[in-house]
Amino acid sequence: MDERNECTDEPxxxxxxxxxxxxxxxxxxxxxxxxxxxxxxxxxxxERISLCDEQGREVHCIPDLAKTGDQTRELIQRELARxxxxxxxxxxxxxxxDSEPTSWDVETDRGHTRxxxxxxxxxxxxxxxxxxxxxxxxxxxxxxxxxQLDGQSRKLLRRYL
Amino acid sequence: xxDPLDLGAxxxxxxxxxxxxxxxxxxxxxxxxxSDLDSxxxxxxxxxxxxxRRLLAFDNVGDRQVTHAFSLVDVSSLTAQDRGGxxxxxxxxxxxxxxxWHYTLARASGAAGFLEAFDALRSGRHMxxxxxxxxxxxxxxxxxxxxxxxxxxxxxxxxxxxxxPHASWLVLGLVxxxxxxxxxxxxxxxxxxMVDDILSPYQEQVKVAREDPTIGEVAKxxxxxxxxxxxxxxxxxxxxxxxxxxxxxxxxWGLAWGQGWVLARLSERISxxxxxxTYAHVHSLSLDYFTAKRTGDLVSRISSDxxxxxxxxxxxxxxxxxxxxxxxxxxxxxxxxxxxxxxxxLCTFPLVAWxxxxxxxxxxxxxxxxxRAWDEMTSILADTIPGVRVVKAFAQEKREVERFKxxxxxxVAANDRVNRVWTFFWxxxxxxxxxxxxxxxxxxxxRVYEQQITVGILTAFLAYIARFYTRLESMTRMAGSTQRAxxxxxxxxxxxxxxxxxxxxxxxxxxxxxxxxxxxxNISFRFGNRLIIDDVNLAIRxxxxxxxxxxxxxxxxxxxxxxxRFYDVSEGSILVDGKDIRSFPVxxxxxxxxxxxxDPFLFYGTIADNIAYGRPHASRSEVVQxxxxxxAHEFILxxxxxxxxxxxxxxxxxxxxxxxxxxxARALLIDxxxxxxxxxxxxxxxxxxxxxxxxxxxxxxxxxxxxxxxRLSTLRNADRIVVLDRGRIVQTGSHDxxxxxxxxxxxxxxxxxxxxxxxxxxxxxAESGPVQSQGIRGDGVHG
Numbered sequence: 001m002d003e004r005n006e007c008t009d010e011p012x013x014x015x016x017x018x019x020x021x022x023x024x025x026x027x028x029x030x031x032x033x034x035x036x037x038x039x040x041x042x043x044x045x046x047e048r049i050s051l052c053d054e055q056g057r058e059v060h061c062i063p064d065l066a067k068t069g070d071q072t073r074e075l076i077q078r079e080l081a082r083x084x085x086x087x088x089x090x091x092x093x094x095x096x097x098d099s100e101p102t103s104w105d106v107e108t109d110r111g112h113t114r115x116x117x118x119x120x121x122x123x124x125x126x127x128x129x130x131x132x133x134x135x136x137x138x139x140x141x142x143x144x145x146x147x148q149l150d151g152q153s154r155k156l157l158r159r160y161l
Numbered sequence: 162x163x164d165p166l167d168l169g170a171x172x173x174x175x176x177x178x179x180x181x182x183x184x185x186x187x188x189x190x191x192x193x194x195x196s197d198l199d200s201x202x203x204x205x206x207x208x209x210x211x212x213x214r215r216l217l218a219f220d221n222v223g224d225r226q227v228t229h230a231f232s233l234v235d236v237s238s239l240t241a242q243d244r245g246g247x248x249x250x251x252x253x254x255x256x257x258x259x260x261x262w263h264y265t266l267a268r269a270s271g272a273a274g275f276l277e278a279f280d281a282l283r284s285g286r287h288m289x290x291x292x293x294x295x296x297x298x299x300x301x302x303x304x305x306x307x308x309x310x311x312x313x314x315x316x317x318x319x320x321x322x323x324x325x326p327h328a329s330w331l332v333l334g335l336v337x338x339x340x341x342x343x344x345x346x347x348x349x350x351x352x353x354x355m356v357d358d359i360l361s362p363y364q365e366q367v368k369v370a371r372e373d374p375t376i377g378e379v380a381k382x383x384x385x386x387x388x389x390x391x392x393x394x395x396x397x398x399x400x401x402x403x404x405x406x407x408x409x410x411x412x413x414w415g416l417a418w419g420q421g422w423v424l425a426r427l428s429e430r431i432s433x434x435x436x437x438x439t440y441a442h443v444h445s446l447s448l449d450y451f452t453a454k455r456t457g458d459l460v461s462r463i464s465s466d467x468x469x470x471x472x473x474x475x476x477x478x479x480x481x482x483x484x485x486x487x488x489x490x491x492x493x494x495x496x497x498x499x500x501x502x503x504x505x506x507l508c509t510f511p512l513v514a515w516x517x518x519x520x521x522x523x524x525x526x527x528x529x530x531x532x533r534a535w536d537e538m539t540s541i542l543a544d545t546i547p548g549v550r551v552v553k554a555f556a557q558e559k560r561e562v563e564r565f566k567x568x569x570x571x572x573v574a575a576n577d578r579v580n581r582v583w584t585f586f587w588x589x590x591x592x593x594x595x596x597x598x599x600x601x602x603x604x605x606x607x608r609v610y611e612q613q614i615t616v617g618i619l620t621a622f623l624a625y626i627a628r629f630y631t632r633l634e635s636m637t638r639m640a641g642s643t644q645r646a647x648x649x650x651x652x653x654x655x656x657x658x659x660x661x662x663x664x665x666x667x668x669x670x671x672x673x674x675x676x677x678x679x680x681x682x683n684i685s686f687r688f689g690n691r692l693i694i695d696d697v698n699l700a701i702r703x704x705x706x707x708x709x710x711x712x713x714x715x716x717x718x719x720x721x722x723x724x725x726r727f728y729d730v731s732e733g734s735i736l737v738d739g740k741d742i743r744s745f746p747v748x749x750x751x752x753x754x755x756x757x758x759x760d761p762f763l764f765y766g767t768i769a770d771n772i773a774y775g776r777p778h779a780s781r782s783e784v785v786q787x788x789x790x791x792x793a794h795e796f797i798l799x800x801x802x803x804x805x806x807x808x809x810x811x812x813x814x815x816x817x818x819x820x821x822x823x824x825x826a827r828a829l830l831i832d833x834x835x836x837x838x839x840x841x842x843x844x845x846x847x848x849x850x851x852x853x854x855x856x857x858x859x860x861x862x863x864x865x866x867x868x869x870x871x872r873l874s875t876l877r878n879a880d881r882i883v884v885l886d887r888g889r890i891v892q893t894g895s896h897d898x899x900x901x902x903x904x905x906x907x908x909x910x911x912x913x914x915x916x917x918x919x920x921x922x923x924x925x926x927a928e929s930g931p932v933q934s935q936g937i938r939g940d941g942v943h944g
Contacts, residue, residue, distance in 0.1 A: 037798045040769065042805045044781060050798050058795055063782070124807060132802075140801070 010068060011051065011060050013075050021079055023051060023060060031059050035083070036076045042126045049076060087113070089133070089143045092153035101136065108141065115139065123160040131157065179225050180210045180217060189213045192278035194271050196264035198247070200228070209250065209262055211279055216252060218260060229260055239279045241272050248272055273692070316650040317643070320470065323431045323438070330427045335482065337420035342486040344416055346494060347409035349624035351402045353498075357617030359395050363388075421479060428474030436467045439656055447663045448727040457540035462656055465535075466649035473646030477639045484632040484639075491629040498622055499614050506601035506626055509593050510633070516593070517637050520586050525644045527579025532648055534572040541565055583641060590637045594630035601626045663726055663747060670744040675737055675753050677703035677834040677865035679724070683733035686719055686888075693719045695888035696733070703834075706866040708876035710909060711885035717869045720885070721837050724867065726750055737835070755833030755860070759840035760817075761824030765809035768797055771823055772804075775831035783830060791826035792856040793819070818849030825856045836860060838868035842875050850875070873910050882906065 012024040013034070021034035031053050039048040051060040065073055087108035094105045101118045115135035117123070122134040131143040143149065146157060176193035184190065192211040199205040199220050208219040216236050218229035235254045242249050248269050252260040264272055324331055370384050440463055443450075451459075495503035545552055545561050552561050605619045614622075679701040686694035693716045701707050709717050722728050723735060726747055734741045742750050755775075763771050772787055773779045779787075784804065788794040796819055800806040808815055808823075815823070821841065828836065841857060842850045854875065861878070870876045877896055884892035884899070884906045892904050899906040 037803060039785060039798065039803045040781060040805050041803055043767075043769070048781060048785060050794075052795075052798060056795060056799055058798065061785075126805075138801075 011062065011072060013072050015075070021051075021075060025059075034059070034079075036079050038080070042130065042132070049080075051076075086132075086140050086142045089141050089149075089153075091150060092156045095156050095159075104133075104135075106141065115141070120160050125161065131161065133160075176208065176210060179208055179219055179222055180212075182225065183217070183227050183230075184212065185214070188215070191282060192275050194250075194264075194275035195222070195268070196262060196272075197268055198263040198265060200262070202247075202263050207262070209275060211275065211282065213282070216260070216279075218262060231259055233282075235259065239276055241269075241276055243269060250276070269691075270687070315647075316654060317473075317647050319654055320431065320435070320474075320650060323434045324427070326434070327427050327430055330423055334420055334423040334427060334479075337416055337423060338479075338482045338486055341413055341416040341420055341483060342490050344409045344413035345487060345628075346490050346625075348406045349621040349628075350494070351405050351409075352624065353617045353621035355399065355402050355617070356620050357615045359399065361616055363392050363395070366392075417483075420483070424479040424482075425475040428471050428478070431474055432467045432471030435470060435653060436463055439463050439467065439653055442657055442659075445661045446659060447661055448722065450659065455536070455540040455543070457538075457543035458536045459656075460543065461536055461539045462652050466652050469649040470646050470653070473642055473649075477642045477646065480635060481639055481643075484636045487632045488629060488636070491625045491632070494625050495622065495629070498618050498625075499608065502601070502604055502608050502614065502622060505604045506597060507629075508600065509597040513590055513593050513633060513637065516586075516589065517640055520582060521640060521644065523582050524579060524586075524641060525648065527575065527582060528641075528645050529648050531572060531575040531579060532652070534568060534575045538565070538568045538572060541568055586640075587634070587637060590634055594634055597630055598623075598626065663729055665746060666744050668744075669746045669749075670740055672737065672740065672745045672749055672753060675834045678736075678738050679835060679865055679867070680736040680739075681720075681733070682736060684723065684730045684735060685732040686716075686723060686728065687731045688719070688728075693888050694723065694730075697885075697888070697890055699883060699890065701865055701867065703865055704863055705881065706861055706868065706879045708879035708882040709867060709869045709885060710873060710876065710882060710906065712905075712909070714887070715885040716888040717885055718839060719888075721756075721839055721867065721869060724835075724837060725754055725756060752831070753834050755828035755831055755836045755864075757821075757824055757828050757836070757838045757841045757857075757860075761820045761827075763809045763815070763820055763823060766807065767802075767805050768800075768808055768823060769804040771808060772826045772830055774827050779830055784826075787826040787830040788823075790829055790856070790859040791822045792852050793822035793826050796822075816849070818853060821849075821853050822856050825853070825860055829860050834864060836864045836866040838866065838870075840869055840871050842870070842872065873906075873913055884909075 014022050014024065016022050016032055020032050021036070022030050022032045023034050024030045033054040035052045035054070035056075037050045037052055038045055039050055046065040047063065049062040049065055050058050051062065052058050062068055062072075062076070065076065068076075087110045089106045089108050091107040092104065093107065095102050096105075097103075100120065101116055103114055103116055105114050106112070115137070117133065118136045124132050126132050126142070129145040129147055131146050133141040133143070135141065143157065146154060146161075149157065176195070177190060180190055180193065190210060190212050194209040196207045196209065197204060199207045200218075205220075206222040208222050210217040210219070214233055216229075216231045216233060216239075217227055219225065220228040231252065231254070236252050236259060237254050239250065239252050242251070243266060246266050248264045248266055250260075250262040250264070250272055251258060252262075366388055367385065370381065370388060373381070376384065443459065443463070492503070492507065495507070541561075541564060545565075552558060601623060605614070605622060608614045609616060609619055681697050681699040684694055684697050685692065695716075697720070699707070709720060711717055719728075723730055724742075726742055729743060734743070736742070737745075737750070737753070752775075764774065768788075769781070769784050770777075772784050772793075776783075781804075785794065788797060788804075797804055797806070808820075825841070838857065842853050850872075858878070868876065868879065873896075876882055879896065881893060882896055882899055883890055884904070886905055892899055892902075892906050894902070900910060
């Protein structure tokens, strides 16, 4: 039963009246309320997308999003986009005070905001150049490439890496 | 021990010398045991001797008087016990106790040898007609403890080994040091001719002209003016001298910069190499090193001690080289200018040298004491910070703070003591140097008066001597950091000098992919002087699952440690696919073994990294497969960052069952042929246990499995169950067979069935240590 979910065949996905994802399975009940979950959200965001039911059980797994049909991919991507909330930091205006907890004033792709960082342990590197910052309320902020930031932001961020 | 030539039972006397006199004709000495306690348990050498006829006891080896003698016919048994560091040998006859003899545990292996010889004689299989067992002086100390010898500066020279790869930089640094010194020596050399050839003669002429009574005031003025004009010519050289001085100052600055940079770069690399080497070496040491060492102590050796050495190399050593070169340089200049004056003024130098030397040992000792206190402090930190939950739960914060304060007070006290010496030391040096200067002035004035030297020489001389003493002072100030570095170097080399106790084979046999056939052939294991595993025989077929149960202290965990080669067996051998595991390279042997521990350890890193720990290049698909089989996939998906979530210290907190499933996935991924489960389910609740059991079933399939279980119910699937008690196998069979027959297994099972509290039983991982509980049968069933 372990390998059952490792499907290479194309899943049949659709939307029901509530806008929920429905997975049709040959010879079994269809499952509504499918939640796509990225297994490796940072290291391989488009590989191994797990399709889970509402209880969090995996019902299907997509090995590579790039290799699925356009319609399925679009549905999954839309659902993922709807669920994911990881604002990208474009600019760091300031970090105050000098000691923890610090308040960060940032410009993101979703606008200007402030958040609180309780411990520098919540700043982690992603791959080579990315940085993930988990705010005290659990919202995660991403710096896709810290080398792309402006000088001041880079300088402020460097203290935490 | 069984070498007939090794009769050295007594340091100066042999057992034959002690016993020989009272042997009857034809009686042969078979074994002797030299104890370190006498019958009244005072520390004195006493001797037990076994002949083919009698058992003899000598209460005092020195006077060679036999105190007890029993005919072997009367001795029915000889047994040994130990408790609290003291062992007791008891000889009993049919009537009762005949003889009770004591020894400390340092001689325990000797007692065991003596006992063996007695048993061998009893069973009529004496090993060798000429054989003789002399026991007692083969004191085994598995972890030799180094005495706290004061650190020696000589240890620092051992650092040269780490400098060798950077030899070119070292040479460059030294050349730069030399050049810097040379540049620093130039200015006084330029003032000398300036004073003697230009300034002094001119001043002399002016003075003579001024005080000449033969001419009038007006003429005097004219004459002085004329002299000034005339002097313009020699004075024209002065700017060149000044330029020379300025130039040498600039050169010294530039060279010192280069020298500092080169040596700092060098020292950074040396200390990085030192850290790497030490850390790599620590990993090559066997498990018992880590059980014996405090974590804080090791951490501080690798981190702060190497840092202290780096500081010494970059700062102190640079200054030291520069200073010693400068001192040699100035001394040479002094002797060149005026040897008599130089000899007189440097008279305080030997005094300074002696004083530094005398203070050194006191400083060294003081610093070493400070470090030990510092270690204790880091140990407390390493202890209480991970254990903070226990501290809080028992509301012992205050006590812990007090404990910390107490150690801190010790640090302060140790440092206070050394600071007292220290702070007295360098003002003393400064004063001696001042005295040296006074001597130089006084003697210099006298030499000028005697017309031996010119004022120019004296000026230059004083400039040099001032330099000499400044440098000397700064050098003596370095004594402190040199001693500190020496203490640090010694601590690091203590680690580096320890050789791994699980040796690599000289001619390794490569196990390759094994079938999983495991055989324990007559294995025994002693930890220190304790016999933990006693002649265990067990053959396990490929793919078989064997459960190991037994009370705490039965030797279960030790057995696993031996299988993993964390330790080597004392006697017998462990065979995998028919080959002794000691003939395999340790790493290759362990590649074939999957280990799932009771309390799995996750490293700081992502879940994917943790699963792929044993096979870092596993593909993502393999990682996910392993996690699925280990029933970990779905809870991992619930984490916000999936397989990219950070776990371990400072990371995402996972429950015990979740961590256990990750560790099972880790073992699955390396696809080992032999699987070892050490109480894999005992730290979780029943619900989680079911999930883990499912995961384990996937893991166990098709592999040779050896499982220690605390809950007997988890071993229902085992093909065979082995019951260990006090290092021996007492029962073997399937669960049902064992339950049907009377014995320890049924006792254990019933005890568990009655008491439902067995679920939070004590983990008995400590049993691999030297403590073996006695008389545990029937009570305290944890196993």
